[in-house]
Amino acid sequence: MGKAKFVEAEGDLSLVPIMNCVMCLIPAVLAGSAQVAIGVINVNAPKFGSSAAAPTEDNDNKPLNFTVAIGEDGFRLTASGDDIYEMLKMAPTEDGAGPLIPKKNDAYDFVELYSKLVMVKKAHTNESVLNLTAGAKIPFKYVTAVMDLARLQLTEDSYADLDQLHNADIKYESDNTTPVLLWPDVVFALAQ
Amino acid sequence: MSEELQNQAPLNPNGAEGEEEEGFKKERKKGRFDEAKSGVTINSLMDAMFIILVFLLMNFAVDPLKIEQSEDLHLPASTTKVNPEATAAVTVTAAGIVLNDKIVVPVKDGAVDKTHKGGDEQSMQIQPLFDALSEEAGRQENVARLINGKFEGLLTIIAHEETPYRLITEVLYTAGQAKFQKFKFAVVQGGLRANVK
Numbered sequence: 001m002g003k004a005k006f007v008e009a010e011g012d013l014s015l016v017p018i019m020n021c022v023m024c025l026i027p028a029v030l031a032g033s034a035q036v037a038i039g040v041i042n043v044n045a046p047k048f049g050s051s052a053a054a055p056t057e058d059n060d061n062k063p064l065n066f067t068v069a070i071g072e073d074g075f076r077l078t079a080s081g082d083d084i085y086e087m088l089k090m091a092p093t094e095d096g097a098g099p100l101i102p103k104k105n106d107a108y109d110f111v112e113l114y115s116k117l118v119m120v121k122k123a124h125t126n127e128s129v130l131n132l133t134a135g136a137k138i139p140f141k142y143v144t145a146v147m148d149l150a151r152l153q154l155t156e157d158s159y160a161d162l163d164q165l166h167n168a169d170i171k172y173e174s175d176n177t178t179p180v181l182l183w184p185d186v187v188f189a190l191a192q
Numbered sequence: 193m194s195e196e197l198q199n200q201a202p203l204n205p206n207g208a209e210g211e212e213e214e215g216f217k218k219e220r221k222k223g224r225f226d227e228a229k230s231g232v233t234i235n236s237l238m239d240a241m242f243i244i245l246v247f248l249l250m251n252f253a254v255d256p257l258k259i260e261q262s263e264d265l266h267l268p269a270s271t272t273k274v275n276p277e278a279t280a281a282v283t284v285t286a287a288g289i290v291l292n293d294k295i296v297v298p299v300k301d302g303a304v305d306k307t308h309k310g311g312d313e314q315s316m317q318i319q320p321l322f323d324a325l326s327e328e329a330g331r332q333e334n335v336a337r338l339i340n341g342k343f344e345g346l347l348t349i350i351a352h353e354e355t356p357y358r359l360i361t362e363v364l365y366t367a368g369q370a371k372f373q374k375f376k377f378a379v380v381q382g383g384l385r386a387n388v389k
Binding site for chain 1: 234236237240241243244247248257259261267268270271272273274275276277302316348351352353354355356357358360361364365368373374375376377378379380381382383384385386387388389
């Protein structure tokens, strides 16, 4: 009995394993919380109905009403305020639904879309509103990708491939601090 | 230097050196014994815990938007540099629409059941979400009135990247009917431009 008591008094709680665990937890907690940085994309209140604007008498002040529609087959561009085919130097399509940027290898052609966005912007430098619509089942990630692409102008007007587009630098105004905007005001539209 | 050593010599008279060494040996032995008895000190552990505590508190204080990503909620990546603000937030996951940590309406196969839209599948308004957002808007209006501020109608949408566009627009439409007019989409910063498959 006496011997047993002596052993108890000598025995001490070993904190080494706990300290090891804590030391492992510190980098895990730091890495886990620092990696996922959340940001936001601003959008305006959506408008519902036809994306085509009502005709106005004053053609000079008519809004461009530039719309990018994300469909299952690709991007379709329309603009009720100007001749979209002329702006994009394309032949009118038979269906008259507006120029289509078809998918390439079952993937959306963001490279071509960017060059078309720049062409329309150059024809209407005062416009900043882009109506964005998509098919009912198009995943949200494609919508955010188009918003990303349309927000800022890049150093070149067009790029050869997707890798170049990924790594392209943003174009800045002469003060070298203000980025040049492309189509920053995105309005969601849903044709009913 | 040699003078200094000579001056120090009388401090250690003959025989005293040996006694001192024995004393040190005893003390050292005693010290070893004490160390063995005391075990591991918890000071370093407490330091580590304190650092983690401060870090976690700072993290909670700085981030207005706390999002835990999962299989049902994976945010799209973006190149945006805009940081989130403290606003009301609607979360659209693959399993349901959440407001203030409560599932307002379930989602199945990327759509809300028509029973939650007044029986009309084509309706844009999700009734339970409208009720919850109207209540939230009313609360925010009351707070704005009390502090002589202005109700801004700002809403952050935290949506799963695979959410169909139709459901996103239904949520936006419903929020618009409940007086929310400005929207922000939560995304993961640091993504590549147009990098979706």
